[in-house]
Amino acid sequence: MNFKHLLLITITLLISSCASTISTTEKQYKIxxxxKLKSEWNFNSKEWILASDTLTGSGGPMHWGVIESKKQLPENYEINFKVNMTKESLFEVMxxxxxxNYIRTYLYQIEQNIVIGKGTYKKGSDEYNKRGGPTLFKKSLKLENNKWYAVKIRAINNQLFYSVDNETILECSLEKSNLSQKGKLGFITNGEAKIIDLTIKAIQ
Known part of the structure; x- marks a missing residue:
């Protein structure tokens, strides 16, 4: 095999590996x-829409509005965005x-907490025991409707860091907490939530 053929195979493999993730080290991912939303995410168009750079999700107490990326998150990543819960009490990052299975990182108005938990989501089912899951870590935070919150999530070397407004911070070891160490990204609302300035980037 000559050098040109070897180089071509290497480039092809590199492109393929980058295409399977939601972000690469060379760029940040933005919607x-x-x-782009329709081609790269799975969702019900009656529940999630993108307009004027704002991603809006709608759901209800019995049927959560869910959107899920078709691509994997990088091994180490940082996610930043702002969220406004305009109706009801729950906004969750999957x-x-x-x-x-997934990791629950969410804002919960009823208990006035931000939370890290172990999640289960069975597609197409609204049965209570086939969605959500137990809380592992929580911290008090006053949460209100119609207020923007800045969320930052970092997963690096199997450590998860979750902060809101750069003040209230939770962190845990994915391995010690028996949480998923790889997979895709999603969002859940049980009312209405608006997301702006979403960026996802791979970190080293």
């Missing part, structure tokens, strides 16, 4: 238009979705 910029509706066509991390490392692997089959039916």
């Amino acid at each position: 910029t238009n509706t066509s 991390l490392n979705i692997d089959k039916e």
